[in-house]
Amino acid sequence: MPVIEVSELRKYYGGRPVVDGVSFTVEEGEIFGVLGPNGAGKTTTVECVEGLRVPDGGRVRVAGLDPVAQHEQVARILGAQLQTSRLQPKLTVREALDLYASFYRRPADWRPLAERLGLTDRLTVPFARLSGGQQQRLFIALALIGDPRILVLDELTTGLDPRARRDTWQLIEDIRARGVTVLLVTHFMAEAQRLCDRIAVIDRGRTAALDTPEGLIRRSAGGTVLSFTPSRPLDPEELRELDQLPELVSVAERDGRFTLTGTDTTVDAVLTLLARRRITAHQLRVGAATLDDAFLDLTENPA
Structure with a gap:
C-alpha cells in the first residue's frame, strides 16, 4: 500500500477550483517531488495531505489514515515544514527546539540536528533576530524533531545560500536512507532533479505529468x-x-x-x-x- 494516496483531489476558493482533480501516490522510502508554476495548487495539495485543509472532493490517505478525521494519528508520523511559518519573536532557538520536542513521546535528539543545520551557535538567539536562511533551517529542524516516518517539505531551501542548500540536500538524502518518505514541493529544478525519485507536475490545479525526472525530460x-x-x-x-x-x-x-x-x-x-x-x-x-x-x-x- 502506498504511504500517501491522493485521488481526484479537489479544493475550491470562492467557487474557483484551485485543485481540480490531482492524483498521485507516494511509495514508502521515496522522495516524491511536486513541481508547478506559482498558483498551480501545489501548496494547497500538500496542505490537504497534512490535514491542514479539508478537501472539497476526492480522497487523501496518509499511511491508510484520513489526515482530517484522524489528524492526531497522522501528526504522530508526519513532520512538516510549511511554506510560510512564524514563531514568537522572543522565543530562542533552544526554546523552540525544546518546545517542539515536548510534543512527542519519543522525539529525536535535536542537538545533532542543530549542528547539522548550522544552528549550534544560534541557540540563545531569539527568532526575530535570525536571518531568513537561519529561520528556514530552524523550521527544517522542527519538522524533523518528531522523528517522522513521513516528511513534507514545502519550498525546502528558499532563502538558503548555495552551500547551505547543498548541505540541506545531503541531509534529506541521509534522512531518506534511514527509511523516511519525503514529499517535496519545490520550484528549484536542480533540487528536484537531484533529490526526487518521481515527480508530479501540477499546472492550473491538475496533474500535467507524473514520471521520474529522466522520464519527464x-x-x-x-x-x-x-x-x-x-x-x-x-x-x-x-x-x-x-x-x-x-x-x-x-x-x-x-x-x-x-x-x-x-x-x-x-x-x-x-x-x-x-x-x-x-x-x-x-x-x-x-x-x-x-x-x-x-x-x-x-x-x-x-x-
Whole structure:
C-alpha cells in the first residue's frame, strides 16, 4: 500500500477550483517531488495531505489514515515544514527546539540536528533576530524533531545560500536512507532533479505529468537542446523552415537568440539549414535537455 494516496483531489476558493482533480501516490522510502508554476495548487495539495485543509472532493490517505478525521494519528508520523511559518519573536532557538520536542513521546535528539543545520551557535538567539536562511533551517529542524516516518517539505531551501542548500540536500538524502518518505514541493529544478525519485507536475490545479525526472525530460523536452544567435535576423521563410525541422519538440526566440529542443537529428538539420542560408551560428551551444526544459514544455504560459 502506498504511504500517501491522493485521488481526484479537489479544493475550491470562492467557487474557483484551485485543485481540480490531482492524483498521485507516494511509495514508502521515496522522495516524491511536486513541481508547478506559482498558483498551480501545489501548496494547497500538500496542505490537504497534512490535514491542514479539508478537501472539497476526492480522497487523501496518509499511511491508510484520513489526515482530517484522524489528524492526531497522522501528526504522530508526519513532520512538516510549511511554506510560510512564524514563531514568537522572543522565543530562542533552544526554546523552540525544546518546545517542539515536548510534543512527542519519543522525539529525536535535536542537538545533532542543530549542528547539522548550522544552528549550534544560534541557540540563545531569539527568532526575530535570525536571518531568513537561519529561520528556514530552524523550521527544517522542527519538522524533523518528531522523528517522522513521513516528511513534507514545502519550498525546502528558499532563502538558503548555495552551500547551505547543498548541505540541506545531503541531509534529506541521509534522512531518506534511514527509511523516511519525503514529499517535496519545490520550484528549484536542480533540487528536484537531484533529490526526487518521481515527480508530479501540477499546472492550473491538475496533474500535467507524473514520471521520474529522466522520464519527464525524455518525454517532454526531447533529449538535446541547441541554442544560438544568428549572424543576421531570420526572415519569415527561414523561420518556417526552422519550425518544420525533423524531430523538433520546441523552438523559442528571445532577444534574437534561438533555443530548440529535439534530438541529434534536429541539431544536424539546424546546422545544415544555417549553412545553406549562409548564416553563422554565434555562441552555439549544444547540450542534454534538463528538467528546466521539461518543466517549461509541460506547463502552460499564464493567460
